[in-house]
Amino acid sequence: MRAPEIRVAVIGAGSWGTTVASLAAVNTPTTLWARRGDLVETMRSTRENPDYLAGFRLPDELEVTDSMEEAVGSADVLVMAVPSHGFRDIAAEAAGSIRPWVPVVSLSKGLERDTLKRMTEIIGDEMPGRPAGLMTGPNLAKEIMAGQPAASVVAIPDSTIAVELQRILSQPSLRVYTNPDVVGCEVAGVVKNVIAIAAGMIEGMEFGDNSRATLITRGLAEMSRLGVAMGGDPYTFAGLAGMGDLIATCSSSQSRNNSVGLQLGRGKSIEEILDSMNMVAEGVKSSPSVLELARRYGVEMPITEQVVAVCHEGRSARDALAAVMARSNKSEFD
């Protein structure tokens, strides 16, 4: 049932922003902002986003615009779907139009490179005083757009706002859970992209199911170690934001991070791979920041360390694997 009193603005019309705007539009008035006027015109006239979700029809109710003021000025909820490298600039632009009490929800699974800040921290910097949270979980855009059954998590400290966001974003095919653990959910989303690159490498080197299961499980250990050290709730990492997203991203050929890893595992260079992509693979840019956080918090992240070496220091996937396997013997839960 539509709830006309809540107006949603989704900022960023890539695969995930377009998908989340399409979910919300079925429940409540929603405007999707794209930075390119030509894409807005195409979406208006064809009811499709051919650059990111070709073949999927946008709901008739969804409005699209390239005017930030039009999208944000009357919004009751702001959803930020911009990749982490552009997040602060676009948040600063949106801040010029946003009303003082409006909650802001990040969809991005990356860190700011120089400051190592999470996206909700950037929201705090650029839009001070607004409640900041995120939506995360095992949510590959095309499957959600196709209405395949899945679940998501909305993490925001205020439980009244969380329940309202849950209502706006839910679909018969998408169960949305709430979780007050913003830090844990956010760190999980960032780290799973790094681990997904490593999972892709495993596949690219033609190793099988034991190898992937080992990687996912030890990746979960790294994610939990860092997340808990940063203040996250240990249970979060066993949930949809942690293990759930890790399994989806490490197993799916639709994942951009996994696909980068696959090609690295087959011996392609990172430059060649990134040049051929029009979509973002957050784990490439955020892996050095994750490693820096690990050092700052005094936790070991050996898989992340090797992803950084392959993506940024020219190490081969095979040498990276050899380095991880040659580590000294230890107890599983140390």
Ligand SMILES: NC(=O)C1=CN([C@@H]2O[C@H](COP(=O)(O)OP(=O)(O)OC[C@H]3O[C@@H](n4cnc5c(N)ncnc54)[C@H](OP(=O)(O)O)[C@@H]3O)[C@@H](O)[C@H]2O)C=CC1
């Ligand atoms: N796709 C998915 O399945 C999911 C993605 N996410 C996360 O959502 C975030 C957005 O990803 P997604 O929608 O997939 O991205 P896409 O790669 O599909 O699209 C990128 C979007 O960001 C815009 N963009 C790129 N660079 C900048 C910049 N410097 N400043 C402003 N806008 C920019 C692009 O605009 P333009 O077209 O004009 O270049 C485009 O709208 C990422 O952090 C990702 O990790 C989370 C869950 C699922």
Ligand SMILES: O=C(CO)COP(=O)(O)O
């Ligand atoms: O976050 C995602 C699924 O939950 C999307 O993963 P990729 O960015 O690797 O495609």
